[in-house]
Amino acid sequence: MKKVMVGMSGGVDSSVAAMLLRDSGYEVMGVTLKLFSDEDIVQAEKEGKTCCALSDVEDARSVAYRLGFDHLVFNFKDNFREHVMQQFADSYLAGRTPNPCIECNRHVKFDKMLRRALELGYDYIATGHYAINEYDEKSGRFLLKRPADRSKDQTYVLYSLTQEQLSHTLFPLGNLEKTQVRELAEKAGLVNSSKPDSQDICFVPDGKYAEFIRKFTGATVPEGSFIDMNGRILGTHKGIINYTVGQRKGLGISLGKPAYVVKKDVADNTVMLGDESDLYTKTLIAEDVNLISVAEITEPMRITAKTRYSQTEQPAVLSCLGNGEYLVEFDESQRAVTSGQAVVFYDGDIVVGGGTIK
Numbered sequence: 001m002k003k004v005m006v007g008m009s010g011g012v013d014s015s016v017a018a019m020l021l022r023d024s025g026y027e028v029m030g031v032t033l034k035l036f037s038d039e040d041i042v043q044a045e046k047e048g049k050t051c052c053a054l055s056d057v058e059d060a061r062s063v064a065y066r067l068g069f070d071h072l073v074f075n076f077k078d079n080f081r082e083h084v085m086q087q088f089a090d091s092y093l094a095g096r097t098p099n100p101c102i103e104c105n106r107h108v109k110f111d112k113m114l115r116r117a118l119e120l121g122y123d124y125i126a127t128g129h130y131a132i133n134e135y136d137e138k139s140g141r142f143l144l145k146r147p148a149d150r151s152k153d154q155t156y157v158l159y160s161l162t163q164e165q166l167s168h169t170l171f172p173l174g175n176l177e178k179t180q181v182r183e184l185a186e187k188a189g190l191v192n193s194s195k196p197d198s199q200d201i202c203f204v205p206d207g208k209y210a211e212f213i214r215k216f217t218g219a220t221v222p223e224g225s226f227i228d229m230n231g232r233i234l235g236t237h238k239g240i241i242n243y244t245v246g247q248r249k250g251l252g253i254s255l256g257k258p259a260y261v262v263k264k265d266v267a268d269n270t271v272m273l274g275d276e277s278d279l280y281t282k283t284l285i286a287e288d289v290n291l292i293s294v295a296e297i298t299e300p301m302r303i304t305a306k307t308r309y310s311q312t313e314q315p316a317v318l319s320c321l322g323n324g325e326y327l328v329e330f331d332e333s334q335r336a337v338t339s340g341q342a343v344v345f346y347d348g349d350i351v352v353g354g355g356t357i358k
Contacts (some may be wrong), residue, residue: 003027004124004170005117007109008063008071010056012192013128015063016181017172019188021126022067024172029122030064030071032057033113035080035104036203059192066190076112083107085203089213093221095266096340097244099157099309100201106160114168124170129154132174133166142166144292144351149177156309159344159354160290210241224269226253229262229278237271240264246279246336280333286326286343286355293352297326303345303352305330307337313346326355 006018008030022028034057057073064071084103091098109127117125130152132145142163146153161169173181185193204212214221221239228234235253237243243251247261251273260279263272284307291297297320304313305328315331328343337343337357344354 001025001027002124003122004126005029005031005122006126007113008032008060009128010059010192011128011198012185012190012195013173013181015190015192016184017126017128018063019067019184020172021170022069028069030060030069031113032060032071032073033108034073034075035077037077059195062191074113074116076108079112080104080108085216089217091340092209092213092241093217093219095240095264097338098340099342101157102160102342105157110161110165110169114165118168124168126170126172128173129158129171130173131155131158131171133169133171141293146349147174152178155351156306156342156344159292159342159351161292162290210239213241222269224271227270227272229272229274234273240266240269240271243271245338279336281337282330282333284328284337284343285321285358286328287324287358289324289326289353289355291353293347293350303347305343305345307334307341307343307357318345318352325358
């Protein structure tokens with residue numbers, strides 16, 4: 001009997017994933033990852049958030065008990081602090097806009113948790129992500145593919161998965177609709193069958209990124225100048241970490257017309273403002289790229305790509321520039337392409353790979 005360790009967040013998706021694997025004949029162990037200090041978890045629960053609060057551990061344990069398998073809690077808070085929280089803060093201080101969910105998948109769930117599972121003799125790990133993982137005999141590679149429920153597609157945050165990681169990973173929900181998942185949970189009498197999905201960044205539950213960064217790092221973020229597209233000073237900004245490319249609201253400056261953040265320059269401590277039309281570009285460079293469906297790209301490749309989680313993929317050409325960098329040339333101009341965010345490449349439903357926008 002194959003053994004699988006299921007990452008259980010306390011939500012309905014991972015709970016149903018565990019149930020489906022149990023019903024398929026796997027020997028299942030449920031694990032919940034402790035990613036914060038006790039103080040941070042208590043604060044999250046006080047604010048009524050559902051991600052990583054104490055109640056989530058209890059929900060996961062309750063589901064495991066009802067389904068008849070063991071449940072453990074792994075303390076990964078040091079790993080999470082270093083690779084997710086610190087990276088998030090450092091990236092913002094460097095003028096970029098990071099995606100911490102991608103770093104959590106890269107360094108915690110599919111690295112630290114997978115290695116722990118293999119050390120304990122498990123064959124696989126599994127999560128409640130909406131994605132499909134299948135082996136392609138022709139290419140000899142594992143493929144990451146978009147799920148049946150396109151509205152829940154999470155392949156964007158999974159692009160960093162390696163062939164080794166995919167060979168030990170199961171996504172039981174890939175062929176299900178979200179409505180089916182809730183129906184299965186309700187039918188099984190799971191305590192979290194109607195629990196709402198978590199939407200916020202788990203360690204910034206109130207969405208106040210700048211405040212978190214100041215508290216976490218102790219950094220003093222100085223005021224600087226708003227400038228226009230020609231470099232003329234327009235006013236004073238409250239610190240670069242308070243802004244992101246494409247932002248219009250909350251700028252704290254009135255120019256008599258809508259103004260958008262077009263660029264941030266840490267060296268000069270300036271935030272450039274412009275018209276919405278100034279936000280569009282047809283090209284970007286990606287670094288720290290991970291390829292999944294192919295081992296390498298030796299000539300320009302027609303793909304679709306998206307630069308934000310919620311964006312619909314757009315037609316483009318992907319080319320290798322060498323030195324670990326790739327050029328993406330879109331057919332049409334794209335709005336608010338942002339340094340630090342991910343760009344993910346697709347060939348139909350198959351994830352070619354992805355990287356970080358330079």
